[in-house]
Amino acid sequence: MSTTTADPITTEVVRNFVISCAQDMNAALWRSAFSSIIYEGRDSAVALLDEKGNMLGQSTGVPLFVGAIDVCVRLVMEAYGDDIHPGDIFILNDSYLQGTHLHDVTAVGPMFHDGELVGFGAARAHWQDIGAIDPGTTMGSTSIYHEGLRLGPTRIVSKLKPIREWYDLLTRNTRLKETAIGDLNAQITAIRTGERRLAQVLDRIGADTYRAACANIFEQARRLDRAAIAELQDGSYYREGYLDNDGVSDEPVKVALTLTIAGERMIIDLEGSSGPVAGSINCGAVQTASLLRLAYKTMISPERAITGGSFSTMEVRIPDKCLFNAREPSACEWYFTGLGLLADLMISCLSEAMPQKATAAHYGDSMVAAFFNMESDRGQWIAVEPTAGGWGGRVGADGESALINLVNGGFRNIPAEVYETKFPVRVEEFSLRQDSGGPGHWRGGTGVIRSYRLMQDCFAALWFERARTPAWGLNGGKDGQGPFNEIVYPDGRRETPLKMRAKPFPKGTLVVTRTGGGGGYGDPLARPFGEVAFDVACGIVSPEAAAKDYGVVIASDGSLDIARSTPRP
Numbered sequence: 141m142s143t144t145t146a147d148p149i150t151t152e153v154v155r156n157f158v159i160s161c162a163q164d165m166n167a168a169l170w171r172s173a174f175s176s177i178i179y180e181g182r183d184s185a186v187a188l189l190d191e192k193g194n195m196l197g198q199s200t201g202v203p204l205f206v207g208a209i210d211v212c213v214r215l216v217m218e219a220y221g222d223d224i225h226p227g228d229i230f231i232l233n234d235s236y237l238q239g240t241h242l243h244d245v246t247a248v249g250p251m252f253h254d255g256e257l258v259g260f261g262a263a264r265a266h267w268q269d270i271g272a273i274d275p276g277t278t279m280g281s282t283s284i285y286h287e288g289l290r291l292g293p294t295r296i297v298s299k300l301k302p303i304r305e306w307y308d309l310l311t312r313n314t315r316l317k318e319t320a321i322g323d324l325n326a327q328i329t330a331i332r333t334g335e336r337r338l339a340q341v342l343d344r345i346g347a348d349t350y351r352a353a354c355a356n357i358f359e360q361a362r363r364l365d366r367a368a369i370a371e372l373q374d375g376s377y378y379r380e381g382y383l384d385n386d387g388v389s390d391e392p393v394k395v396a397l398t399l400t401i402a403g404e405r406m407i408i409d410l411e412g413s414s415g416p417v418a419g420s421i422n423c424g425a426v427q428t429a430s431l432l433r434l435a436y437k438t439m440i441s442p443e444r445a446i447t448g449g450s451f452s453t454m455e456v457r458i459p460d461k462c463l464f465n466a467r468e469p470s471a472c473e474w475y476f477t478g479l480g481l482l483a484d485l486m487i488s489c490l491s492e493a494m495p496q497k498a499t500a501a502h503y504g505d506s507m508v509a510a511f512f513n514m515e516s517d518r519g520q521w522i523a524v525e526p527t528a529g530g531w532g533g534r535v536g537a538d539g540e541s542a543l544i545n546l547v548n549g550g551f552r553n554i555p556a557e558v559y560e561t562k563f564p565v566r567v568e569e570f571s572l573r574q575d576s577g578g579p580g581h582w583r584g585g586t587g588v589i590r591s592y593r594l595m596q597d598c599f600a601a602l603w604f605e606r607a608r609t610p611a612w613g614l615n616g617g618k619d620g621q622g623p624f625n626e627i628v629y630p631d632g633r634r635e636t637p638l639k640m641r642a643k644p645f646p647k648g649t650l651v652v653t654r655t656g657g658g659g660g661y662g663d664p665l666a667r668p669f670g671e672v673a674f675d676v677a678c679g680i681v682s683p684e685a686a687a688k689d690y691g692v693v694i695a696s697d698g699s700l701d702i703a704r705s706t707p708r709p
Contacts, residue, residue: 146353150345154353158197159445161337162188165261166199169330174322175268176562177524180554183266188334189213190354191257194448202264203549204476205244206446207430209262212238212246212293216260219293226252227300229328232293233270235284235472239427242270242288242472243277247324249297249331253342258350261331267320268522271313272473275512276522279387279601280641281420281471289313297328315514316522358449366404368440369453376400377489380412381481381609386419386463387474387639392608393417393463395481399489407455408432408486413478415463420471421478428464429456431479431547435486438546439497476547477605480504483546484611491614500532500578500614500659503587504545505605507623507655510642511565513598523563525553530577530585530620530657532611539585539658541572541680553590564595573621573654575682579689580617580660581667586680587621587655594649600627601642602653610656617660618689626652664690666709673700 146154165186173179185205188197193213198206215237216230232238233245246264250257270288272278281287289310296306310324311317342350377399382392396412416422433451444450458465464482466472484501491498507527514520526548531539544551556567569591578584594600602625610622627635630648645651672692675681683694691706 144348144352146349146356150349151353151356154341154350155357157341158188161334162186162197162199164337165263165330165334166201168333169263169265169326172326172329173265174319174326176554176558177268178265178323178326180558181525181552182550184264185209186261186263186330188338189260189262190351190448191259193217193260194358195446196259196354196357196448198446200550202551203434204427204431204479204547205264207433208239208426209246209264210448211426213248213260213262216248216293220295224250224257225299226250227297228295229297229331230293231296231324232291234290234292235475236424236466236468237292237426239424239430239475241475242272242290243267245324247327247331249328249335251335251338253339253347256347258342258347259338261334263327263330265323265327267314267323268524269315269320271315274601274642275315275514276510276524277508277601278473278641279603279639281473282388282418283469283471285469287420287471287473315520357447361444361447361449362452364441364444365450365453369401369406370404372401372493374401374403375493377492379485379488381485383421383478383481384605384608384638386417386421388419393421393478395478395485397482397485397489399486401493404453405455406436406453407457409457410462410464411457411459413459413462413464416461416466416470417463420473421475422463422466422470422472423475423478424472425458425465427475428458428479431483432456432486434546435483439487439490439494474603477505479547480545481606481609496535498614498661499534500539500580500584500617500661501611502531502539502546502658503529503606503611503620503656506545506548507605507653508603509590509592509651509653510601511563511592511594511598512642513596516564516596516598518564521563523559523565526551527553527588527590527653527655529587529655530611532658533578533580533582533584533617533661535661536582538583539577541577541585542588543585564598566593566595567591568593568650572680573657574679575685576621576657577680578611578613578618578620578657578660579664580613581662581664582660583667583675584611584613584617584620584658584660587623587657590653592651594645594647594651596647598645599642600645600651602637602640604638604653606656607638611659613659614661616663618664620657620659622656624654628652665706668708669700669702669705
């Protein structure tokens, strides 16, 4: 065993290097990707790990992915053992192994220095089409076999040489052949970028000093986590909520969480949650644990990066028969639907244990709108994007408006200019949704309205959630509004679906999506007159809602009528 040590300065240099390296890897992925959902939406994540699969550096993207990438690396190590060589690339997407839907393909590559394995690079990205029963994404699956090509750990590049048979298999199982291979090559580029960067540091300080610095980083994370949990009051906290449905029936789906703090330990138990369910909202246990790590990190020491030493104080218990512990052949296409609610429930429990950081619930789902045409005169095209919404008010601050949900982090909707250039769809409105934020001393953030005009006959699909359990308020704050959609046909007919499997619509159809707002925090009657008047002037709150919810009267000329308003405490 090496006795080499790393001093504090070297440790800090390495700590910042691994984060910088991951950022360079992600930049390479975004620059090289073929799909707009990656290079614009940034539905991806990258990581640099040590030779044992422990997390070292991560970059912005979808934070939900990062907490599970280490599992993917270890799966590759278990499958191939010593049969891992310089230049190899492995991929996998199995929902029951890595926890997500089959669209999320994880690429893993070993990193060698002077012939010695020193780490791994990993890049996960959403592939637009993976051969499911519907192009792009399907809202109607009831089995994993409806959802596309499923791969366990698979070597696709051997010693820098692509394995032709596997590339052939991939292209035969996707409708967007060039795009799939282009995105795969972008992931490989990200890994190669990380390998080059890592070699630069190892050439300067050596592998032993690098490992010693990494060990220091891990131990610091363990020590700080233990201290943070020990500061919380011991106790047990329970929350539950309901998803609208599983996409197949209209029955609500229960999500339950018990959080227990005992000394330096935190135990999270999902006993009481529904499932498994017939629809496609089942989620693999690996990704469920990753989500709970994310919710933990949101409240506890969010300023520190996640490393292989993080979460050592946290234990996750998931029942065998549960929608959060998907087993074959459960459908998993919309695995993240329950995770948004689960995150809010955990944060609500932590808010009770940490009242100084209490936060109301956020809108909580990706709110996906999808359009496609595989027989268009413009060629095959698939457009899929999430939609932003409102976050919960918190002690001392309003909730953020028009922000992507917690699960997706750096994921973004596609800019209207790009959308209209690449796809025959016009974005006619993208605005804040008035009165959607929950009233409170600190108001919930507002959802958004995003409207799409179809410029050719095509298919449309929707997946919007949290109408039954919209973002709740805390300490007297009120709930935010839930989502609401409307489809207006050229002849004036209207539909109002929240979840809708792909169906054809004629040119000229208008699809109007409205996302939910965040919950409010504290008594709305404590909100200062001036802040309510400002909200009205900005169009965030209507004069009617100002009077009804806040007791603040706004005159017809827009001025504040203090005499007719309810006095503040």
